[in-house]
Structure formats: structure tokens, C-alpha cells
Amino acid sequence: MHNTVARLNSLSAFATSTLMVLLAAIAFTSLVRPAPALDGRVDVKGLNVVMGRASPYARKEEEFVFARFDVDADVRPLFQDWNTKQVFLHLTADVVRDGKPSRTVLWDRIVRRKADGRVRIEGAKNKYSWKGGDKGFRNAQNVTLSLGYDIQPYVGILQSGVVARTSTPVDLPPVKRGVA
Numbered sequence: 001m002h003n004t005v006a007r008l009n010s011l012s013a014f015a016t017s018t019l020m021v022l023l024a025a026i027a028f029t030s031l032v033r034p035a036p037a038l039d040g041r042v043d044v045k046g047l048n049v050v051m052g053r054a055s056p057y058a059r060k061e062e063e064f065v066f067a068r069f070d071v072d073a074d075v076r077p078l079f080q081d082w083n084t085k086q087v088f089l090h091l092t093a094d095v096v097r098d099g100k101p102s103r104t105v106l107w108d109r110i111v112r113r114k115a116d117g118r119v120r121i122e123g124a125k126n127k128y129s130w131k132g133g134d135k136g137f138r139n140a141q142n143v144t145l146s147l148g149y150d151i152q153p154y155v156g157i158l159q160s161g162v163v164a165r166t167s168t169p170v171d172l173p174p175v176k177r178g179v180a
Contacts, residue, residue: 039074040072042091048173048176049172049176051064065093070124071120083154087110090149105128106127143171149163
């Protein structure tokens with residue numbers, strides 16, 4: 001006969017195995033589920049390239065880009081099942097400099113509920129600084145803003161995608177110096 005400890009051990013091993021199989025099935029079904037079609041729009045209202053210092057104690061001036069943009073997106077279809085914990089939205093700027101692509105996150109937002117999935121922002125500014133680095137934005141071309149998303153599930157793999165992009169590449173204006 002088995003004692004109580006052996007029976008509890010068998011029961012917990014069975015429960016753990018059953019739970020792991022169930023979680024693996026949920027993760028698999030969320031992964032093979034096709035991504036829904038999303039409706040979104042990103043419009044650039046203005047870009048300014050300004051010389052400035054990253055901190056009051058910095059010796060070297062760098063080029064900074066300040067952007068104004070409109071975002072209109074509906075990410076409610078991403079909450080189509082109960083495995084979606086939250087959706088991370090991010091607006092990125094893709095720039096090609098000297099033949100090398102670079103990507104910078106300008107703005108982000110976390111959507112935790114389906115009811116908050118309709119995002120409309122007009123005249124927003126970039127939340128994070130967009131610096132030009134050592135070479136600045138002299139040879140920058142094909143600037144494209146895109147609104148992307150990352151779905152954080154309760155169980156499974158993080159999934160990513162793009163909601164909208166600017167319809168045409170945007171040109172950066174010349175650098176403004178001595179602007180307060």
C-alpha cells in the first residue's frame with residue numbers, strides 16, 4: 001500500500017504535468033493564430049533639427065530631432081482572446097545614414113484593456129530624444145515613421161507587428177543653430 005505522502009506526490013506530479021500540457025497547448029494556439037488586420041494611420045506634422053547639448057555638463061553639441069505627429073490606430077482586434085495580457089505600442093523612426101539603417105523609438109504607450117485600444121493622438125511630440133550621434137543627420141535619407149506593436153501574452157511567445165507607416169518617406173530639414 002501507498003502512504004499519504006506517496007499519494008500526494010503522485011497527485012501533484014499528475015496535476016503539474018496536466019497544467020504544463022494545457023499551458024503548452026494555449027501557447028501553441030496563440031502562436032499559430034493569424035494576426036488580425038489592424039487599421040491605423042501615422043502623419044508627420046513637422047520635424048525640426050536643432051543643435052544642443054544632451055545634458056548641462058556635456059561639452060559637445062549634438063543634433064536633436066523634434067517631431068510632431070498624429071497617431072490614429074485601433075488595436076482592439078489584438079485582444080481577441082483571453083491570452084493577451086497587454087499590448088505595447090511604439091512609434092519608431094527608421095533612418096538610413098551612409099547606407100546603414102538605424103531605428104529610434106520616439107513614443108510609446110501600453111494598452112492594458114480592450115476598451116483602451118482605440119488610440120487617437122494629435123500634435124504629439126516625441127517622448128524620447130532622437131539624437132544624431134557623432135555624424136549627425138547630414139547624410140540622413142528615407143526617414144519613415146512606423147507604429148508597431150508587441151503583444152505580451154499571459155502564456156507563450158511575444159508577438160510583434162506593424163499597425164501603420166508614413167505613406168511616403170519624410171525629409172529632414174536643415175539644422176537650426178542658436179535656437180533657444
